[in-house]
Amino acid sequence: MMAPSRAILLTGASSGTGKSSGTGQAVALRLHRAGWPVYATGRNMGALAPLAAEGIQTLYLDVTDEQSMIDVVEKVTAEHGAVGTLINNAAWSLNGTIGETPMDEVRNQFETNVFGLSRLTQLVLPGMRAQGQGRVVMMSSMFAHFATPGRGYYQATKHALGAISDSLRHEVARDNIKVSVIEPSPVLGGFVPTTVSDLGMTGQETGGLYDDFWKYFVEWHGAYRETAHPKGRGRTAVRAEDVAKVVEKAVTSENPRIRYRIGFPARAVARMRWTIGDKGFERFVRFFFPIP
Template sequence: MTPSRAILLTGASSGTGMSSGTGQAAALRLHRAGWPVYATGRNLEALAGLAAEGIQVLHLDVTDEQSMIDAVDKITAEHGAVGTLINNAAYSLNGTIGETPIEEVRRQFETNVFGLSRLTQLVLPGMRAQGSGRVVIMSSIFGQFATPGRGYYQATKHALEAIGDSLRHEVSGFGIKVVLIEPSPVLGGFVPMSVADLGMSGQEKTGLYDDFWQYFVDWHGAYRETDRPTGRGRMAVRAETVAKVIEKAVSSDNPQIRYRIGVPSRLLPRMRWTIGDRLFEKFVRAFFPIP
């Protein structure tokens, strides 16, 4: 049995608030490199540009199990199995730990963790049967530490780090490789123009953190300018850069366990280990928005 080369990529829709554009960039790059790519998302209209490039597009909502089953079944029927799963679909929930409605927290985990976990479960039998496969998990620099205002989103990325590390050991004997990708902030990936853009289900109306949320919006302005970034924006990465690393994670015979993209993602884990938790905490308070 010839192993499948088919790639199932989630979160390829652009302009939906579900990704930073890395899914679309990765789909294009892999397709142009000759891989059979199935780019998926909740909104097929948002995938029209990829379809025009000749990429197979499918409806897939990681909170809808039947849509996941249908996508995996289609690829299996056409290629024997899913060869590579790129778990990219995600969104960022903004809110403080104490004020975010718990139903919003559940929705965040349903998309970023539980949906990813279920889809991974669905592709593993085919990978085991063919004796090979690859699971690529899009984590984040914020899978390494957390900051105020996005703690639940960052908690999902911490969860993915554990899932990836556990899964790697569990499936290595079947010829399946598991890769975590930890990008630094992506230019254009999180650019609220106002507090209203944060989509916090009215929690900003409590008044407890008004000054913080305004500063939060202003602070992220450094990542709005994608052509000529200044200040902190110069340390951010572009979606195309992340896509290039995804291609490396897919095509390498011996991929790295983690790909840390950009200076912040490579530097901060070493910095924390070197200076210790208390000094790192002071760094977080000095650099990031703090209530």
């Protein structure tokens, strides 16, 4: 039995620019500063440059490109014997209604958020089994528990991630591999659209069934734009650093939790449906979130 690897493979670490919340970079920095050997990966090597400047190993990895995943896993294995911890952070959020979103975009959403992370997990498991232990951390969302108009396909990937994680946890428990799911509330400073065109949809922005809805959708999300002094709903959001702190717990705890729910909204919605029932929860969604 080989000595256990401490190497951490983190996907989606080039987040922090464009359409992402910055949690990937925050996680990489926190774990690196705590003394862990971190391999921070992503598709945008330019965005990884600040991490490289901190002394973090940065590598190109696209979870929709199997060869790039194989290359990274082989590199970590050659240098540390195995991937000790995999943090599946790479994801993106598809905006669009269920009936109008082109299926090619839906498939792309699932390729990154579900199929890619599943294949990468498969690639690291043999090394974890060989060393007799390992950790898999899945970056999910409070929206793993319910869905709202406009992001149903993205939220479906988070529902899928919960099922995959629960199944995997039982399958690898005998190998001393621990699986945890991170479910944050909305993250301040994440991708917050300022115009409908920022949503990146194809042909749904204008002249369609949901014009008024998308305008309000953008306005509603503005509450999460202000990071210094958030107001209203923004005060219930969390920061990327808060998420990173919890991820560190999932990596270092001797007995990590099955799920880490970060922030009041994430903790509340996980229980609310069972308390007030499906119809009551449906009324809550219609009251709180943008509805066509």
